[in-house]
Amino acid sequence: xxxxxxxxxxxIKTRGQQVTLxxxxxxxxxxxxxxxxxxxxxxxxxFEYFSxxxxxxxxxxxxxxxxxxxxxxxxxxxxxxxxxxxxxxxCASSLAGGSGGNTIYFGEGSWLTVV
Amino acid sequence: xxxxxxxxxxxxxxxxxSSSLNCSYTVSxxxxxxxxxxxxxxxxxxxxxxxxxxxxxxxxxxxxTLTKKESFLHITAPKPEDSAxxxxxxxxxxxxxxxxxxxxxxxxxxx
Numbered sequence: 001x002x003x004x005x006x007x008x009x010x011x012i013k014t015r016g017q018q019v020t021l022x023x024x025x026x027x028x029x030x031x032x033x034x035x036x037x038x039x040x041x042x043x044x045x046x047f048e049y050f051s052x053x054x055x056x057x058x059x060x061x062x063x064x065x066x067x068x069x070x071x072x073x074x075x076x077x078x079x080x081x082x083x084x085x086x087x088x089x090x091c092a093s094s095l096a097g098g099s100g101g102n103t104i105y106f107g108e109g110s111w112l113t114v115v
Numbered sequence: 116x117x118x119x120x121x122x123x124x125x126x127x128x129x130x131x132x133s134s135s136l137n138c139s140y141t142v143s144x145x146x147x148x149x150x151x152x153x154x155x156x157x158x159x160x161x162x163x164x165x166x167x168x169x170x171x172x173x174x175x176x177x178x179x180t181l182t183k184k185e186s187f188l189h190i191t192a193p194k195p196e197d198s199a200x201x202x203x204x205x206x207x208x209x210x211x212x213x214x215x216x217x218x219x220x221x222x223x224x225x226x
Contacts, residue, residue, distance in 0.1 A: 004158075031212045043159075043202065043216040056213045090158055094212045104149065104212055106158040 002027065004093050004107035012113045018079040021110045025072050025093030031102075032074040034066060037088040037109070046089075049074055081114045088112075117142045117207050121217035128193055128224050136188040136201055136220045144208025148186050150179050151202040153219070159202055162188075193224045 005024040013019050025032050033056075034046040045058040049068035066076040072093075078085055088109045094102045120139045128134055140148065147166055151159035163172045165181040172179050176197065178189040188201055200221050204214040 006158075033212055033214075035214075035216075042218050043204075043214075045213050045215070048211050048213055050211065055211045058213075092212070092214075102212065103161055103164060104206075104214065105161055106151070108158045111156075 004091055004105055006089075006091050006107040006110050008110060009108065010111045010113075012115060013081050014115055015081055015083060017081050018077060019081060019112060020075055020077045021089055021091075021112075023074045023076075023091030023093075023107060025074070025091075026105060029093040029095050029105075030072050031094040031096065032068055032072065033092045033094075033104070034074070034076050035090040035092065036060070037090055038086075043090070046076065078112075083114050086112060086114045117205060117210075117215040119203055119205055119215055119217035121201075121203050121220050123220060124218065125221040126223070128190075128222070130194055130224055130226050131192050133189070133191045133193070135190070136203075136222070138186040138188070138203030138217055139184060140186070140203075140205050140217075141184075142205045142207050142215070145205060146208050146210075147206040148181055149204045149206065149214060150186070150188055151204065153200045153202055162201075190222070193222075195224045195226050198222055198224045 031050045033048040048056040052068045063079045068074045090109045091107045094104045150162040153159045163179040168183045200219045202219045204216040
C-alpha cells in the first residue's frame with residue numbers, strides 16, 4: 001500500500017516568487033493536512049482539507065493557501081515568498097473526518113529553500 | 116489554547132540503558148495523543164495513538180503510556196538504531212485532524 005506522496009522533494013525559489021507543492025494521500029484517505037517544520041518553530045499546522053473543503057486553518061498569513069481535489073489529492077501554494085518560508089513542508093493524510101480513532105500518516109515532505 | 120511540552124530536549128543513552136521521554140499537555144477535550152519518530156531529513160513515522168488515561172501500547176522496545184496530564188514513551192534496552200527525534204502531538208475534541216506538536220526529544224544511543 002503506497003504511503004503519502006509529496007512532490008517535489010526539494011526545490012529552491014527566489015524571494016517574491018510563488019511555489020506550489022503537491023500531496024497524494026494514502027488511497028481511500030479523504031483528510032489531508034499540511035504542516036510547516038522549521039528548526040526554530042517545530043511543526044506548525046497550516047490547514048486541513050476534508051472532502052474538498054477547508055475545515056481548519058492555522059495562524060499563517062494569507063500568502064499560504066491550499067486546495068483539495070475530488071480525488072483527495074491536495075496542493076498548497078505560497079505566494080510572494082520570503083526568506084522565512086524556507087522549511088520542510090509536510091503533508092499528512094487520514095482516513096476520515098477527525099472523529100477519533102484515525103491514524104494520521106505523514107509524507108516525506110518537500111524541502112523549500114528561499115534565496 | 117492547546118499546548119504540548121516535551122522533555123528533555125535531548126537525551127544521550129548508552130546502548131542498553133533504559134529511559135523515558137515525557138510529554139505534558141493541556142488540551143480542550145483530548146481526542147488522541149500521538150507519538151511519532153522522525154529521522155533527519157524524513158517525515159514523521161507513526162508509532163502510537165493513545166485515547167484515554169490508563170491506556171498503554173507497546174512496539175518492540177517502545178512502550179507508551181497516558182495519564183490525564185502527560186504521556187511517557189519508555190525505551191527499554193535501546194539500540195543505536197533507536198536514535199531519532201521523538202515527537203508527541205495532541206488532537207483536540209473539535210479540531211478535526213489538526214495536531215498540536217511538542218518540540219520533540221532528540222535521542223542519541225551510543226554503542
